Amino acid sequence: MNFDFADRVERVEPSATLAISSLATELESEGVDVVDLSVGEPDFPTPEVIVEAATEAMEAGHTGYAPSQGVRDLREAIAADLARRDLDYAADEIIVTPGAKQALFETFQTLVDDGNEVVLLDPAWVSYEAMAKLAGGSLSRVDLSASAFQLEPALDDLAETVSDDTELLVVNSPSNPSGAVFSDAALEGVRDLAVDHDVTVIADEIYDRITYGVEPTSLATLDGMRERTVTINGFSKAFSMTGWRLGYLAAPEELIGQAGKVQSHSVSSATHFVQHAGITALRECDDAVNQMTQAFRERRDLLTDLFADRGVEVPVGDGAFYVMVPTGDDDARWCEDALSEAHVATVPGSAFGTPGYARLSYAAGEERLREGVNRLADGGFLSL
Structure with missing residues (x-):
């Protein structure tokens, strides 16, 4: 055949x-x-305390379906954890996903239609391109290699790329694959462009806890950005939980309602007992x-x-x-x-x-x- x-x-x-x-x-x-x-x-x-929490959750019977949006106790723990970086999200503005990759996929599927422009900052994690293409989007790219992979010196190039036709801009700081942490001035430049051209921004912050002598700024904390930012994060990297598949997206409730449709009709929910382990990770593993x-x-x-x-x-x-x-x-x-x-x-x-x-x-x-x-x-x- x-x-x-x-x-x-x-x-x-x-x-x-x-x-x-x-x-x-x-x-x-x-x-x-x-x-x-x-x-x-x-x-x-x-960490052993996370493994023990998962075991206890299984023994307590948390082995069936979980609420599609995520266990409320975990969403509340995530909201509290985001507040440590001055991010103001309520539990109802969070979807718990089986891995941060799924959170990204749902965001692309929710926001990108055929022909919509998606702007990437190169070097960019390999799956961004694939997710944009799977959603039918077209790609525009801004090369950061000439500036040691920092965004601030390339803001003029970004300004020439982003326009009123841009649907989505993806910012990953700290960055995979370069390790770069973008400066506040760089992120403020992103903010100015996003506001001027009414662009939604994905802030992929999966490595936010793994930094060396700097405190990365979250895009959604900048004036004018909370209502146009989807904050992506998860447990794989910082808590060494790659195989557990646990992540989340945080965004205005209107977007959460639409992205929740993608979740409910695809993966249904993150694994129930893993979500309980995630609560322990956030509360006990600093x-x-x-x-x-x-x-x-x-x-x-x-x-x-x-x-x-x-x-x-x-x-x-x-x-x-x-x-x-x-x-x-x-x-x-x-x-x-x-x-x-x-x-x-x-x-x-x-x-x-x-x-x-x-x-x-x-x-x-x-x-x-x-x-x-x-x-x-x-x-x-x-x-x-």
Whole structure:
């Protein structure tokens, strides 16, 4: 049988991150020692208190369907947690989702129609492009690579891109893949453009707890932005809960009502007992998050020093757990050869809209980071 695939599926490619990870796993199954620096997954176990809370929730019978919008106690805990960053959301302005990726997907599906313009800041997380295309949107992109991945120096370029025809602008700070934390001046520039052109903004703040010496500003706290911002966050990164699939979106109640339709007719709800574990994560795990963040900071500093010792300068981000390493023109070939020859897994920058770089994750132990850089250096991959 010849399937007649929908245009929306044909418009997108598989995730480059997961594709590289799959190849690395295949090599490992053959007995090859791969230093996997490709996946944005903390290497720390989920804090035990969260695991215990999930077990207790299952034993208490929270194994059936949950309310589609999310357990109210969790939504209230999220609202209280958002208030720590001066974000004023009520529980009814929050949808709990199975992962922050689902929250993003629902937002794109709710706001983007065929032909609507979506503006991305490159390098941009790979799934933004796919989600925009699945919703039928058209993409415009602003390159931040010339400014060490910071937005403020590129505000004029952004101003030339955003117009009255722009439906949606996506801002990810701290950034995956660059680790950049955008300045208040940069975010105020976004605010001015969004207000002037009546643009909705997605503020993807999934890495907001993983920062080093800076406090990231939330877009929705700026004058004029609360009513036009969808704040996205989740539990995967900060609480090392990637496999638990728990995230949320916070937005004005009118948008919540529409996005809730997408949730109810797709995934129904986030897993019931996982939501109860999320309450514990927010209320009891600040110390664990701080310890993990300190370890990430030490790894970032180690990794940048290791590259500097080999004559390679990489822009140092103040958040998340990634660096962008220059590769030369053919970043895809560089990453393929680095995996097949040096057995180091990375992700090509072209997957994020920024050719000439590879993303490395330092969510790995210090010894593996040393080994990875040594292999790249010994294989000639740092001699550009």
